[in-house]
Amino acid sequence: MKPAAFAYHRPESRAQALALLAEHGDEAKIISGGQSLVPAMNFRLARPPILIDINAIPGMDDIREEGGTLVIGARCRHAHFEKPVSSAPIGLLLSRVAANIAHTPIRSRGSFGGSLSHADPASEWCCVARGLEAELVAESTTGRRTIPAAAFFQTIFTTALRPDELLTEIRLPLFGPGWHCGFAEYARRAGDFALAMAVVACRVEGGVIREARVGLGGIASTPVTSPEAVAVLLGQAPSPALFLAAGQAGADATSPDGDIHASGEYRQDLVRAMIRRALTQAFA
């Protein structure tokens, strides 16, 4: 259980890191928290010849608010979100999500951007990014581009990042007044990868839901949105019956694969329950 040999670089600036990526491309792997990468290396499922450690680069874990947007530095640790990072609804939502991510010592090291770059379909942050329509900022020596979450997650463990690009920022809506956000997941043991999860955000005006976003994770090769659940919610007043109907519509539109952990049918039923629970939490 020891990793294969690798060369180690610890750049002290973003420019140095990008230059190393430009030079080494596919040969190099970024290490942020290492909580997924190092187990894969210890099992020798991953054998990167070169590791570029971004932990000494200043400013990569800054969080700021810019207009209606929460801008999260890619190296922000999961634990940082356990207490709300913003007084806007997104802050409380992210704290609820963070409590579900792995275990306490994993949250000390694992990072938001690392999770997105790893793109595990059962990752909570991937579900949040996709469901809430985050924008992801990638940088390379040739420039900077913003990738919508819808285009970022391509398939399991595969993103739109090029080998010379570093994910530097995640931009999420703050969700102002009138917005209600919730998250729910189901795992059989504390800290396990969830069998299904749902994130929701709804804006209520005049007693009815005017805007809604619903994201699902753990049920396909990437996180997905649920336009079917959204369609049920729009124009309606929030109620337990509505939440159940939205969950049913969301579940009916999915066809999760079964695996050793759960059958597809069971996962589909969990989708129904997770959408309902996330909505219930949002409006509690």
Add this chain to the structure above:
Amino acid sequence: MSEPKTTVRCTVNGQAVQADVVPRMSLADMLREEAGLTGTHLGCEHGVCGACTIIVNGAPVRSCLMFAVQAEGAEVRTVEGLADGETLSPLQRAFWEKHGLQCGFCTPGFLMLATWMLEQPEPVTEERLRHVLSSNLCRCTGYTNIVRAVTAAAKEMGKWAESAAA
């Protein structure tokens, strides 16, 4: 081909430690093999069991998932730093008194995890205690006596709060 080594300097339990290590050496292996501190145990070596939990710069971490080179300049605390000479810490004593260990393999990880929790400003409730302790595996005790031990230490240290009614 010999792998090039890097010099790492950090403090472990307040003592300066310097070691020449290959990049792939885990922090846990450096503590055990270079610093001679074998209290940190390696169970699974992929971040699941928690036996290797230590405190790095004030945060609990799995030392099998950090490379030693990443501890450059860090302040590291291990189970060897808990007792004051022959005097056990209140948490260590509680593990003894409540039979919070049997074979003892997982104990250093539980002690460091719970030590960190008891040092946090927020009070410890049963719910929080169980949430945090769920990070680590014990194959002997069934956890009940570990929960009793940490609860007793939290009460002795004035860190315990009854859970709010559900």
